[in-house]
Amino acid sequence: MVQPVVAISSVLALDVGGKRVGLAVASLAARLPQPLTTLIYDDKFYDSLTQIISTEAVTTLVVGFPRGLQGQHTDQTVAIEAFAKQLAEKIALPIEFQDEALTSKHAKAELEARGKPYDKGDIDALAATYILGDWLAEHQEAVV
Template sequence: MNTTILALDIGERKIGIARANNIAKIAEPLTTLINDEAFPEKLEDIISKENAGLIVVGLPRGLEGQDTQQTKYVKDFMDGIDLAIPFRFQDEALTSVKAEERLSKNSKSYTKHDIDSNAASIILEDYLLEN
């Protein structure tokens, strides 16, 4: 039984990844990977290792909810990779801002990689709350 849900925060250079157990429904940052030609294979490895059954993909929108160039990029990106499990889009409005605020509350320093994986975690938290 696949009990893990993964989330992706897709950027043109990096992709933040988070995970949550579908039973406990607690999202946590997992990693940030480089967005390159090796990404689909690395993602399949994570899917297998985490025993994932679903991927939630952050979908960027404009301030008024309209599609943007980044919306098209994310949709095209997901159409271009062949996954063994289904994926769902989730609004990612302000997740990077929220992630940076969350990280800045901790006294330790953080990197852009931390922001990306935490943004994916927030996308997943939002999905879990709505579903």
């Protein structure tokens, strides 16, 4: 007898930049964030993102939220709020914000320490992994 396949829901984190969006994913069962990919923020972005959301069984989006070092809003904060508003209009999933302080800096340092070639997209995807890890740590309860 064939058993039905049950999709385990996942959370997708986005590290949004001016040109690229780094993505990381974690299943809610394993809760281990993994870098996924980096998408170019262009006219194909939402189609690509929708496909990833479907493939990964995503039920929640986590967007990195930038602030100044003293916690103040910056120009980038305003840009991310506008991005999240547009994202909510195009994709019907819950969107949560997570502080992204120093995630790109830490991602770059980790990639440099590995001693292997990397590009800006690798930094973005790894930064999204840090964002997702922080979000998961703050949300220990099951999210479906």
